[in-house]
Amino acid sequence: MRLYVASDKEIIEGAVTDIYFVRTTRILREKGIRRKVRMEFHTTSLPKGYEWAVYAGLEEILYVLKDKPVTVYSLPEGTLFKPGEPLLIIEGYYDDIAVYETPLLGIMRHYTSIATKAARMKRLAMNKTLLFFGLRALHPALAPMADRAAYIGGLDAVSGTISEKYLGLKPVGTMPHALIILFGDQVKAWKAFDEVVEEDVPRIMLVDTFCDEKMESLLAAKTLGKKLYGVRLDTPSSRRGNMRKIVEEVRWTLDINGYKHVKIIVSGGIGEKELIELRDIVDSFGIGTSIAFPKNIDISADIVEIYDNGEWIPISKRGKLPGAKQLYRKRPGLNDYIGLLNRSTPPSPEYKPLLKKYIDNGKLVEKLPSIQEIRNYVLEQLKEVPEPEPV
DSSP states (O other), X not given: OOOOOOOHHHHHTTOSSOHHHHHHHHXXXXXXXXXXXXXXXXXXXXXXXXXXXEOOOHXXXXXXXXXXXXXXXXXXXXXXXXXXXXXXXXXXXXXXXXXXXXXXXXXXXXXXXXXXXXXXXXXXXXXXXXXXXXXXXXXXXXXXXXXXHHHHTTOSEEOOTTHHHHHOOOOOOOOOXXXXXXXXXXXHHHHHHHHHSOTTSOXXXXXXXXXXXXXXXXXXXXXXXGGEEEEEEOOOHHHHXXXXXXXXXXXXXXXXXXXXXXXXXXXXXXXHHHHHHHTTTOSEEEEOXXXXXXXXXXXXXXXXXXXXXXXXXXXXXXTSOOSOEEEEXXXXXXXEEEEETTTOOOSSTTOEEOOEEEEETTEEOSOOOOHHHHXXXXXXXXXXXXXXXXX
């Protein structure tokens, strides 16, 4: 028995790939065909209802490609982009990079899909706190990656304990129903939590285990008083009924009994529509599966230029635009212009080039931002785009 996950070494050495890339590399080398190319990563469309996506996963991509004979141009991680825009360009001999197409697309697509969904949720919530509780929907080997993608996308905190080691993010979370069931009494469980858990952890009590939510909320408030930071409603969908009505009852009951300071946190099956329905009366949301398993951002990679007789020649398969491209943007908003890399001039000086060189012949030449800086960059852009239609 084992955990069926590939190691860093196997990924970096190109062992995690599709077999046809291995065969292609062998054919090219045995036939003596060695061509320098520029391969562009982009998407031609986004899921229905999506106007933009969030580019993520760059740090891991650079980790795979560093020390290899390639030059890499990329958007900064966290950049919002639209269909048809270039995300990343790899320059090198094709037989050196072919086997990396599979893992690089896997990193980019998975990261970008999670970060995009997180950003959509954050744009809909903005001033409300969003917590990522999605690890139970994923293979545990992916926990730090998923937490990183969700945080980059704009969520305020994550629940994964291992992410403190990998990302420097202090995990957040309250208690499961199991704790209360094992005590057999809500009050005993809440008091035990208060007595055992560190004081800097907010006292947020789960209030939907045995009784009506408004009654358990009031009981929690009477038990902990001013120490109670909030109550969490995690009623399964099979018993939820009208969740807004339940939250309104809880808020009313707390308020008329002098507990206006107590915040309400809702988790369990929260998607974009539920977020919109509840955002005006809920303080925080715990969001899991809808972000952990989002709609796929379908990114592809294509050769767009071949180096021949001392110059780059635009070329592509049918249905694709030849030529390595540069993306220019005028902010605020996504006012974009696409031209050829190193060969185009934007419409006006307000348009700034976004793709920049990160690796030059295997050497990292650009300092990478912290996870907090990437998240802040995403949040800045979210303020410049309209609220998305919920899907």
